[in-house]
Amino acid sequence: MxxxxxxxxxxxxxxxxxxxxxxxxxxxxxxxxxxxxxxxxxxxxxxxxxxxxxxxxxxxxxxxxxxxxxxxxxxxxxxxxxxxxxxxxxxxxxxxxxxxxxxxxxxxxxxxxxxxxxxxxxxxxxxxxxxxxxxxxxxxxxxxxxxxxxxxxxxxxxxxxxxxxxxxxxxxxxxxxxxxxxxxxxxxxxxxxxxxxxxxxxxxxxxxxxxxxxxxxxxxxxxxxxxxxxxxxxxxxxxxxxxxxxxxxxxxxxxxxxxxxxxxxxxxxxxxxxxxxxxxxxxxxxxxxxxxxxxxxxxxxxxxxxxxxxxxxxxxxxxxxxxxxxxxxxxxxxxxxxxxxxxxxxxxxxxxxxxxxxxxxxxxxxxxxxxxxDEDGYLYIIGREQNMILYGGINIFPEEIEKVISLHPDVEEVAVIGLEDSYWGQVVVAVVKGKENPLEIRKFCKKYLSSYKIPRKWLFLSEMPYTTSGKIARAELVKLFENKETKTSDE
Incomplete structure (x- = not known):
């Protein structure tokens, strides 16, 4: 060519x-x-x-x-x-x-x-x-x-x-x-x-x-x-x-x-x-x-x-x-x-x-x-397989939850990740850049999401970590939780 x-x-x-x-x-x-x-x-x-x-x-x-x-x-x-x-x-x-x-x-x-x-x-x-x-x-x-x-x-x-x-x-x-x-x-x-x-x-x-x-x-x-x-x-x-x-x-x-x-x-x-x-x-x-x-x-x-x-x-x-x-x-x-x-x-x-x-x-x-x-030939992305969270045998795609949380006026940016859990396998965790208001945002999520999709833990950051391509560095967010370096807000 x-x-x-x-x-x-x-x-x-x-x-x-x-x-x-x-x-x-x-x-x-x-x-x-x-x-x-x-x-x-x-x-x-x-x-x-x-x-x-x-x-x-x-x-x-x-x-x-x-x-x-x-x-x-x-x-x-x-x-x-x-x-x-x-x-x-x-x-x-x-x-x-x-x-x-x-x-x-x-x-x-x-x-x-x-x-x-x-x-x-x-x-x-x-x-x-x-x-x-x-x-x-x-x-x-x-x-x-x-x-x-x-x-x-x-x-x-x-x-x-x-x-x-x-x-x-x-x-x-x-x-x-x-x-x-x-x-x-x-x-x-x-x-x-x-x-x-x-x-x-x-x-x-x-x-x-x-x-x-x-x-x-x-x-x-x-x-x-x-x-x-x-x-x-x-x-x-x-x-x-x-x-x-x-x-x-x-x-x-x-x-x-x-x-x-x-x-x-x-x-x-x-x-x-x-x-x-x-x-x-x-x-x-x-x-x-x-x-x-x-x-x-x-x-x-x-x-x-x-x-x-x-x-x-x-x-x-x-x-x-x-x-x-x-x-x-x-x-x-x-x-x-x-x-x-x-x-x-x-x-x-x-x-x-x-x-x-x-x-x-x-x-x-x-x-x-x-x-x-869809029936008209338009493609919809649900999420990436590797991002998928397995909660008690149920497949949860973080991208769906992120779309909802991002609609809240207190949220500037959000990433949803899965955190290892001995009972559930993984639990849903939300990392938010914006005003720290987990109770209000959870209440907002209940209007649009099934209860099992609502994040169990919340982390609020002043800045998100990014990869060189400008995407949120999810692996770094998981490490923040695993190392317990940052205070988290539980349900």
Whole structure:
């Protein structure tokens, strides 16, 4: 199908002076962008590495995208690392991904060179890159692996997945068809490029020929300012960012398209943001790091199917299977299986040598989410199998309880987890960010939930812990209870 950088040559000829990437510090047109990517690819090729894997430990900026795209062009694999990771966390992921070199800032380089002797400073690498030809010397093989990312397993330990060029090139068709995005878009990327949602947003925009507006780091004030000052037409977000924008309370009247991944938006958040952005076009999509896009729900459909996550994206097949692997009927809950060209190659084993596919013999894969289709073909997510709480032999999905609790005015954010119990197996526990008022919230829950679904214990926090992808870190919440580090409010 091709390389994720294949369009750059053409774009450089058709729109040489069009801005490809705009940041707070610099801007670069498509002619220069194409040259930088080629120079980077030629530099990497000159290293004659057997492993052909580059670690990127950098803040948001053009160099991050340049190294990522240049690696893809050269047939190398890029591995973004999070600046927030401690040395021990970085060591685990470096061991899994086994990079030939790690490019980082001068400050971090001085700090980590003893532990990571293959590190190189960004300044040094850019100096070396600048000496190479601006035309590509070598063409890469078709559909080569290009990207290693990480997810947290159920134990909290990282799992490394690897994906090939074709999976993202196929995803770009979803941008065109499902999200109606083309070369005329001005796309705001407000989040960290370590998050695949924002990295994909930037790379897909560059492939299609739009302009990327890249924030150094997320700031709702800066985001609002850029939306007002520049011709932004599209913005990639996660729900926590939306809440931050809402707190600013600044109305933006221009037409803007929002692409949201992560947790499902609450109806109250949707109503609030439609006031802040009265001319919004909203696309929520359900997906996973391993699967990319699965379904999409536009605000046109969201009016009458608000609780669903939409219909399958272009080129994606979805099945609901029961425990005995029979296909579920309409409104019958089962495990969600997906088949598409967007799925990862697989997980890398712990010695970094073998890749284990997540597909079955017929190409189907699952991340163990549970859900159902309605009679109109809209998908509804009930919860993730691994989050399921087994209370006295009854299956309880935390997501259902979270939806109810989140409606209470005293609640800003909520996560429901299962805590081990010698009699019941597990009991339902609610962790709430907001006003500490467990009796009132329990009373509210009784209106909408069966008694066995109402949390038995309550924990109130000033801030929730998050994973690098912006989701609530449930494993950390379980540890808070198990270690009894925080006072809990019993029933």
């Amino acid at each position: 091709g390389n994720i950088t294949d369009s750059y040559e053409t774009l450089a000829k058709i729109f040489p002076n069009k801005i490809a990437i705009y940041t707070n510090h610099q801007q670069i047109n498509y002619k220069k962008w194409n040259e930088l990517v080629n120079q980077t690819a030629n530099w990497l090729d000159s290293l004659h590495s057997e492993n052909k894997t580059i670690g990127i430990l950098l803040p948001n900026g053009i160099p991050f995208l340049q190294l990522f795209a240049g690696a893809a062009k050269a047939g190398w694999i890029a591995v973004p690392y999070d600046l927030k990771w401690k040395t021990t966390e970085l060591e685990k992921r470096v061991k899994l991904s086994n990079p030939s070199i790690i490019v980082t800032t001068r400050e971090i380089y001085n700090r980590i060179i003893r532990d990571f002797p293959n590190a190189i400073s960004l300044d040094d690498s850019l100096r070396k890159i600048s000496r190479f030809e601006a035309n590509i010397i070598k063409h890469t093989q078709e559909n080569s692996p290009f990207y290693i990312g990480f997810t947290s397993g159920t134990t909290g330990n990282p799992k490394a997945f690897i994906r090939s060029q074709d999976s993202w090139v196929a995803s770009f068709d979803c941008n065109r068809i499902d999200f109606e995005i083309n070369e005329s878009e001005h796309v705001l990327i407000p989040g960290a490029l370590i998050h695949s949602h924002f990295l994909y947003g930037a790379i897909s925009t560059l492939y299609l020929g739009g302009t990327v507006y890249l924030l150094d780091k997320f700031s709702p004030i800066k985001g609002h300012s850029w939306i007002k000052s520049y011709p932004i037409t599209t913005m990639y977000v996660v729900p926590t960012m939306v809440e931050a924008f809402l707190k600013q309370g600044i109305q933006i009247n221009k037409s803007i398209k929002i692409l949201s991944s992560g947790a499902k938006w609450s109806e109250s958040s949707k109503m609030k943001i439609s006031i802040i952005f009265p001319n919004i076009t909203m696309y929520e999509f359900y997906g996973a790091s391993e699967m990319s896009f699965i379904t999409v729900l536009s605000d046109r459909d969201g009016m009458h199917k608000a609780a669903s996550v939409g219909k399958p994206c272009y080129g994606v097949e979805v099945q609901i299977r029961l425990q005995d692997q029979r296909l579920a009927k309409h409104n019958e809950i089962g495990k969600i299986y997906v088949r598409s060209g967007l799925i990862i190659d697989g997980y890398i084993d712990h010695d970094g040598k073998d890749v284990h596919s997540i597909r079955d013999e017929e190409g189907w894969a699952t991340v163990h989410d549970m859900g159902y289709f």
